[in-house]
Amino acid sequence: xxxxxxxxxxxxxxxxxxxxxxxxxxxxxxxxxxxxxxxxxxxxxxxxxxxxxxxxxxxxxxxxxxxxxxxxxxxxxxxxxxxxxxxxxxxxxxxxxxxxxxxxxxxxxxxxxxxxxxxxxxxxxxxxxxxxxxxxxxxxxxxxxxxxxxxxxxxxxxxxxxxxxxxxxxxxxxxxxxxxxxxxxxxxxxxxxxxxxxxxxxxxxxxxxxxxxxxxxxxxxxxxxxxxxxxxxxxxxxxxxxxxxxxxxxxxxxxxxxxxxxxxxxxxxxxxxxxxxxxxxxxxxxxxxxxxxxx
Numbered sequence: 001x002x003x004x005x006x007x008x009x010x011x012x013x014x015x016x017x018x019x020x021x022x023x024x025x026x027x028x029x030x031x032x033x034x035x036x037x038x039x040x041x042x043x044x045x046x047x048x049x050x051x052x053x054x055x056x057x058x059x060x061x062x063x064x065x066x067x068x069x070x071x072x073x074x075x076x077x078x079x080x081x082x083x084x085x086x087x088x089x090x091x092x093x094x095x096x097x098x099x100x101x102x103x104x105x106x107x108x109x110x111x112x113x114x115x116x117x118x119x120x121x122x123x124x125x126x127x128x129x130x131x132x133x134x135x136x137x138x139x140x141x142x143x144x145x146x147x148x149x150x151x152x153x154x155x156x157x158x159x160x161x162x163x164x165x166x167x168x169x170x171x172x173x174x175x176x177x178x179x180x181x182x183x184x185x186x187x188x189x190x191x192x193x194x195x196x197x198x199x200x201x202x203x204x205x206x207x208x209x210x211x212x213x214x215x216x217x218x219x220x221x222x223x224x225x226x227x228x229x230x231x232x233x234x235x236x237x238x239x240x241x242x243x244x245x246x247x248x249x250x251x252x253x254x255x256x257x258x259x260x261x262x263x264x265x266x267x268x269x270x271x272x273x274x275x276x277x278x279x280x281x282x283x284x285x286x287x288x289x290x291x292x293x294x295x
Contacts, residue, residue, distance in 0.1 A: 044103035080118035127223035
């Protein structure tokens with residue numbers, strides 16, 4: 001019983017302290033989720049014990065001191081990991097309490113959703129390369145170089161398989177997708193550099209294009225590394241692995257297989273150039289959506 005009462009105390013802290021931060025930042029959606037969580041927390045188990053509320057007051061002061069004076073990104077990571085810990089706590093053994101099971105499950109879902117939402121916000125906000133407009137500027141250079149290195153792009157040219165960049169993610173994976181995309185583009189040209197002899201592209205523009213892609217990959221990689229390190233430091237869990245980029249990697253393997261099946265002809269490379277140009281435009285849209293969401 002004591003364990004579950006402490007669980008209630010902890011989640012009052014989890015819900016109330018981030019609410020103070022959100023009120024200052026005008027995030028009405030997250031505030032609604034937190035208010036819904038508080039109502040469910042009380043409805044599922046009745047009135048909070050008095051001694052529990054005294055504990056919460058002290059813990060709340062400690063929590064506010066923990067985030068006081070921190071950068072917004074650091075605060076978001078702290079709140080994310082607090083909700084994550086709360087979610088783990090409420091998924092442990094709660095057989096000793098007679099709480100409303102339906103409301104308890106709804107409350108668990110809200111805890112998980114808020115952990116995901118704050119992680120996404122922290123992950124996105126932390127990438128200054130995108131937020132400061134440097135990604136957009138470098139991407140414009142990339143698209144221009146793709147056009148300038150060869151003749152007119154054959155917009156209608158296609159490959160026998162399709163891939164669409166995923167839309168703005170609700171799980172904070174936008175930066176991971178953008179990083180992996182530029183990484184795969186760079187590898188495609190590096191691995192097949194010796195097979196580019198069939199095309200009469202401007203070599204200077206081609207090398208500048210590769211340099212621009214590499215710069216994007218490096219800067220986005222820093223954002224991914226920072227996010228991974230932040231989550232590892234606080235919770236010991238990387239949390240950024242999964243199936244997000246598997247389809248993309250398969251797509252680029254198919255592009256290489258397509259080139260090989262066509263014996264790396266000039267026409268095949270022109271088709272690839274067009275596909276990469278379209279692909280980079282899709283990445284632009286994803287980055288723009290990410291930037292709008294965090295403004």
